Amino acid sequence: MEIGIVGLPGCGKTTIFNALTGSEAETSAYSGSRKAPNIAQIRVPDERLDILARMYRPRKTTPAVIQYVDIGGGLASQEKKDSMDEILRLLRPADALVHVVRCFELAGQAPAPQSDLDEFESELILTDLMIVEKRLERLEKEVKKGKKGDPRELELLQKAQRLLDAGRALRSDREITSAPELKGYAFLSAKPCIVVLNLGEDDEPGNLDISLPEGASAVELKGSLEMELAQLDEEEAEAFRKDMGLPEPATYRLIKESYKLLGLISFFTVGEDEVKAWTIKKGTRAQKAAGAIHSDIQKGFIRAEVVAFDDLAEAGSHQAAQKAGRVRLEGKEYAVQDGDVINFRFNV
Ligand SMILES: Nc1nc2c(ncn2[C@@H]2O[C@H](COP(=O)(O)OP(=O)(O)O)[C@@H](O)[C@H]2O)c(=O)[nH]1
Ligand SMILES: [Mg+2]
Secondary structure (H helix, E strand, O other): OEEEEEOOOOOOHHHHHHHHHOOOOOOOOOOOOOOOOEEEEEEOOOHHHHHHHHHHOOOEEEOOEEEEEEOOOOOHHHOOHHHHHHHHHHHOOOOEEEEEEEOOOEOOEOOOHHHHHHHHHHHHHHHHHHHHHHHHHHHHHHHHOOOOOOHHHHHHHHHHHHHHHOOOOOOOOHHHHHOHHHHHHOOHHHOOEEEEEEOOOOOOOOOOOOOOOOOOEEEEEOHHHHHHHHHOOHHHHHHHHHHHOOOOOHHHHHHHHHHHHOOEEEEEEOOOOEEEEEEEEOOOEHHHHHHHHOHHHHHOEEEEEEEEHHHHHHHOOHHHHHHOOOOEEEOOOOEOOOOEEEEEEEOO
């Protein structure tokens, strides 16, 4: 899973990137010249994985990972065409966007979160509209030349154009976001979006009255503070957090929110070799989930031996869970639940 960090220059993208990943990428109040994108992977924090690791003492514990990309720069209206292509190329693979909004004073400039938010949202919409219009033009020319094309694609693009023209993001239109015909376009406004309200150190959370874009959710963070904490070593950071009465890094909320927004869940595989978290879409069937591990397991699927994490943790061991009748055998159509600990039985 990959998440692109976007927002107006100076909103704190690189700061949030550092806070999330513990990196030390250079932040700047003057983001005139664009630098190479910052890319880093983080381990998805999950207490359940830690508990399983304590139970099984495996040689290796592997968490789910999320990749964050901080691309810098703006979008359509502020950038030359080639840099826009570059931004699109970098953002295209992203599964979701984190849209950072400045809520702190920067170099004497008072924050204007609502108008910044709206401005950047319009950038996303405008960028998509440009892509749609270019494509529709091409299709029309092709039709004139006698080529048929895909009528469904045309219909969907026309619908997208209507929405975008009306200033609406594509993300809340299910028909558009789920259409296989449009997947290749990777429309920015169709990606799930989390708004990060980047607060100053002294701001009280919960005081902003912001109307969010359609289909987006919001998380408040103190970017600079979280970045400093993320750059400390674990013990120091913990001591600081205790002092300030912060239960966990605020970035955890953002990561959890990303999971929820993307409709993702985790299941686990356990053993002496490895305890591992796997990321799948909610509702995935057992046989398909097996494919996340290996295509052979999916192909040769026989049964899934399943125990819910809570049952396993309560029983204390797999054996005890089995005795208590908590271990079930499920078939290929079973919808895997968040926290399932699974042993797949399969033929090779
Ligand atoms: N006071 C305060 N300053 C911040 C915060 N986040 C970023 N900044 C400052 O704002 C400027 C721009 O931040 P940066 O992360 O480089 O923004 P970017 O252009 O979106 O990548 C830098 O000078 C940061 O130190 C914050 O939460 N509080
Ligand atoms: Mg930056």
